[in-house]
Amino acid sequence: MNVEEEILKHALKNAVEHDGKAAPGPVINKVLGKFPELKKDMTSLGRKVAEIVAEVNALPVEEQKKRLLEVWPDALEKKPEKPKEFPELPGDTSNVRLRFAPNPNGPPTIGSARGAYVNWYYARRYNGKFILRFDDTDPKTKPPMPEAYEWYLEDFEWLFGEKPDEVYYLSDMLPKAYEYCEQLIRxxxxxxxxxxxxxxxKYRMQGKACPHRNQDPEESLEEWKKMLAGEYDEGEIVIRIKTDLSAKDPAHRDFVGFKITYAPHPRTGTKYHVWPALDFIGAIADKEIRITHIIRGKDLRDSTARQKYIYSYFGWEYPVTLYWGRLKVHGFGKLSTSQIRKGIEEGRYTGWDDPRLPTLRGLRKRGITPEALREWFKSMGFSERDVAADLKILEAINRKQKHLKT
Ligand SMILES: [Zn+2]
Structure with missing residues (x-):
């Protein structure tokens, strides 16, 4: 290949990537990478590049793109990033137990699968346990979807090639949560x-105790029993966990531990109407199932702060906690679970496995392999930084792996 061709390739690519206007500097750098001996005569190289760049910049972008693909067919394909090694887990790693804890109010999506992947990865790396826990204790505002429990089990088995080591349902653990609540009241x-x-x-914003905070524990215990007996309606009474009323963040001051909800639950029906806050029962469950490391989204820092109060009251040690940054996936519109549900109901999608959806079932239908998905998650790395991921990269990994297989 001669120098002019090399200049033209990079001038076209630089132009296409910058709204039709190539800059000579980056083009010169690319060309020197291939022909380092040209450093001896920078003047004539600069002149040649300026000439070709000017010709390229005079073309409409569509024409630039067309010519670029003629001389360099895969110029615009994004290369998969090299997998980054995840950092070591801090703390005692001799008996690692990690849980991924979704609310099954829809099928697993790319976002939840990445969370599960990080937990699964560390469980395998340290020869520990990967636990799936359904955080399904909000029958009113985020009611679980009965089919979704099974979908999580199926989709994760597809993704990891094996079942989780243990599976739990928070909705089975209400009696345990009640026991601990009673202890805290006492x-x-x-x-x-x-x-x-x-x-x-108003009281909490001012950092003041409400009239109930300092009542005799016996009095609270009486009320608790009445709550359980069904003597109160929704919104009439809650159990609050004492924290620090002068805590900087008002959200950490005396948070709600239990409230009344008469909405039926898909697994337990109307058996329970006193429902724990997720921060409460999640903390109890982590203790009961002996979680050693919690890896969760960094939007859950408040949960950690609230749960630590419960742990300190019982004298328990809080698990080592790490956070991941937000994941933004380019290639799908912004879609929430409720928007997807609406789209399915209105017939805009064929179902939860529509290949246009960011669900695992959708990706499977699109022809994505579990190996490719895992490699993609790995390439995103693991840290508290937010990650922007592109579906095109997943597709490139998928093509490469399918190619290797055949
Ligand atoms: Zn009060």
């Missing part, structure tokens, strides 16, 4: 509060 660390939402917020 210890004076939790109380029954009948303030209206508005009143309660």
């Amino acid at each position: 210890m004076g660390k939790a109380y029954a509060c009948k303030c209206s939402q508005e009143e309660g917020r």
Whole structure:
């Protein structure tokens, strides 16, 4: 290949990548990478590049693109990034137990699968346990979808080539959560509060105790029993966990541990109507199933702060906690679970496995292999930094792996 051709290739590529206007500097650098001996005569190289760049820049972008692909067919294909090694887990790693804890209110998506991958990866790396826990204790605002439990099990088996080592359902653990709540009330660390939402917020914003905070534990215990007996309606009473009323973030001040919800649950029906906050029962469950390391989204820092109060009251040691940054996937529109559901109901999607959807079932239908998906997740690395991922890279990895297989 001669020098002019090399200049033209990079001038076209640089132009296409910058709205039709190539800059001579980066083109010169690329050409020197291939022909280092040209450094001896930079003047004539600069002149040649300026000439070709000017010709290229005079073309419409569409024409630039067309010519670029003629001389360099895969110029615009994104190369998969080299997999980054994940950092070591801190703390004692002799008996690692990790859980991934989704609310099954829809099928697994790319975002939840990445979370599961990170946990699964570390469980395997340290020869530990990968646990799937269904955080399904909000029958009112985020009701679980009955089919989704099975979908998580199926899709994760597809993704990892094996079943999770253990599976738990938070909705099975209410009796345990009740036991611990009663203990906290007796210890004076939790109380029954009948303030209206508005009143309660006012006290907490001012960092003041509401009239119920310092009542005799026996009184709270009586109220707790009445709650369980069904003597209260939704919104009339809650159990609050005592924290620090002067905590900087008002969201950490005396948070709700239990509230009343009469909405039926897909697994337990109407058996329970006193429902724990996820931060409460999640903390209890982590202790009960002996989680050693929690890896969760960094949007859950508040949860960690609230859960640590519960752990400290019981004298337990909080698991080592790490966070991942947000994942933004280019290639799909912005789609929430409820938007997808609406789209399916209105017939815009064929179902949860529509290949246009960012669900694992959709990706499978698109022809993506589990190996490619895992490599893609690995290439995103693991840190608290936000990640932008491109579906094109997943597709490139997929093509490469299919090619290797055949
Ligand atoms: Zn109150």
